[in-house]
Amino acid sequence: MNEEYDVIVLGTGLTECILSGIMSVKGKKVLHMDRNSYYGAESASITPLEELYKRFSLPGSPPESMGKGRDWNVDLIPKFLMANGQLVRMLLITQVTRYLDFKVIEGSFVYKKGSIxxxxxxxxxxxxxxxxxxxxxxxxxxxxxxxxxxxxxxxxxxxxxxxxxxxxxxxxxxxxxxxxxxxxxxxxxxxxxxxxxxxxxxxxxxxxxxxxxxxxxxxGKSPYLYPLYGLGELPQGFARLSAIYGGTYMLNKPIEEIVMENGKVVGVKSEGEIARCKQLICDPSYVMDKVTKVGQVIRVICIMSHPIKNTSDANSCQIIIPQNQVNRKHDIYVCMISYAHNVAAQGKYVAIVSTTVETSDPEREIKPALDLLEPVEQKFVSISDQYGPVDLGAESQVFISRTYDATTHFETTCDDIKDIYKRMTGTDFDFAEMERKKNDIFGDAADQ
Incomplete structure (x- = not known):
């Protein structure tokens, strides 16, 4: 711990893991810590199913009809990857794709006057x-x-x-x-x-x-991809990339204090020791005094034993409910995946509904989406605050990611990554530069 690093990263959410990977590739000495014992922070995939019941404080354990708990891998924050989007480019350039398998989402649907x-x-x-x-x-x-x-x-x-x-x-x-x-x-x-x-x-x-x-x-089927075993595989893939480049990982590390001198970060204190750094990247939960609440998102995870009606029995799909169709200011999204993606027991489907909260009764706001999913065997409701940084890091050198929004793709997350990268380095994120660096790693040395 008592060492000097270029960058310390707190939290293993996807944004943090990608930035940690990119900074390591750039030759920076990176220390990556998380107070949790698992990867993914708030964008984790939860397994076994019993753990999800616990997390949402549901009494009892899952019924036997849900199959083996270990067969479940449920994303807390549902998102798909655009096949030609920024995240897939990052995955391909860094070759993190070699740790992951993807499936194409079978269909993309839109809601109009009660039908899809x-x-x-x-x-x-x-x-x-x-x-x-x-x-x-x-x-x-x-x-x-x-x-x-x-x-x-x-x-x-x-x-x-x-x-x-x-x-x-x-x-x-x-x-x-x-x-x-x-x-x-x-x-x-x-x-x-x-x-x-x-x-x-x-x-x-x-x-x-x-x-x-x-x-x-x-x-051909839809523009979206999804990794087998859930989105929790993504942060781990980028964590491996960082490790190939000498990044150090510590899970289960309580963060006691972010040490500042004259308004600038100089290190992080954990279990009585201080690791020093020049720059710090973290999610909002580590610096609540430097962020502001920008809204709320409701997400409802629904477990079902059937595909969604009128989707040609697709094993996976996305449905968008445009705000005008339901007299709202924000769209409602439904992401559905299933046992075909190794995230649920045989014959089971997981649909996750999300939207930006607009009223004091968020569950009522998503009723049009829940109606499309009936019958639902079990649902898990979360309403989370969204935060954005008030400190952009110019003085403090503390760079804070934004909370994940209600969208069902990673384009906004990638915009945030590029924004933080620019604030940290003073230059635009350059896919071509990452491409050139790729030859350093994945020459012969990588296979030994």
Missing amino acids: YKVPSTETEALASSLMGLFEKRRFRKFLVYIANFDENDPKTLEGVDPKKTTMQAVYDKFSLGQDVIDFTGHALALYRTDDYLTQPCLDTINRIKLYSESLARY
């Missing part, structure tokens, strides 16, 4: 979809072709749209798209949580729709 429909994201699907009438389909198809060809550096493809000035609403109007189509495009393809994006310049939205289409093109 497959999200059309190719021209063929758009023409076959029962979400839209015939003329609407043609207009939507034209819109998709326009997006696919859109290149901000080639004026011919812009058709008079200024990527940095024209609003997204104006682009929808250009193709005369109706409200329902705008709803599923903005929320199920571009994956916005609210409608604020409509008045912003259109470039970001167009890039998001492109990401969705490109991700979908890689595997």
Whole structure:
């Protein structure tokens, strides 16, 4: 413990583990500690099932109908990976993929007037979809072709749209798209949580729709991937990466104090010893005086013995309920996985509903989603506060991650990682630089 490190990381949530891996690859000396005895912090996967019952203070033990407790691996925070998204790029470049196996999520659905429909994201699907009438389909198809060809550096493809000035609403109007189509495009393809994006310049939205289409093109069923044995495998994969580069890990370490001198971090005190550092990365729970509450998320884990109705009996899927459909300001998400992903006993399904809390009765807010899942054998409800840093670390050199939001993909988490990286190093996160460094590790030395 009594050593000098470049970076100390507190908490083994995914954000912290990825940053720890990246800093180790950059040649920094990293010490990574967690007060818990398991990886993942609040983004852990819980096993066995008995542990989940305990965690949610449910009386008794799981019924025998739930199968063996050890067959369960339940994510506390459900998320999928976009096949062409930032996290998959990080996994591929760092070769953390060699520790993980992924499956493609079987379908992506959107909620409209009480029913769910497959999200059309190719021209063929758009023409076959029962979400839209015939003329609407043609207009939507034209819109998709326009997006696919859109290149901000080639004026011919812009058709008079200024990527940095024209609003997204104006682009929808250009193709005369109706409200329902705008709803599923903005929320199920571009994956916005609210409608604020409509008045912003259109470039970001167009890039998001492109990401969705490109991700979908890689595997065909949906744009999402999910690791076998649950998301808890991800932090462990990046922890291994850090260890290959000489990072030191200590679980079960109580953190007594973050030692500051003249407003700047100099170390961390644990069990009477001080490990010194130049920079510190941690999740909000370690520095409650440096964060502010930015909202609340409700998540309900539901165990079922059947797939969700009207999903063609998919073993896994995502359903997005756009806020307009249920008179809300934020979307509601449903992630479903099952025994096919080694996270549940044979024949069992786990669906997790999440949304940003808007009222004093959060459970009522997610009723439209729970209605889609009936009958549910057991549910586990959590309402967690979300925090963001008030101290960005310029003076203190303490860099605090954001609490995971209600979205069902990792793009916002990756944005947070890139933001912290930039504040720590003063430069933008560069995928290409990681790519070059890859040869150092995975030459012959890695296999010995």
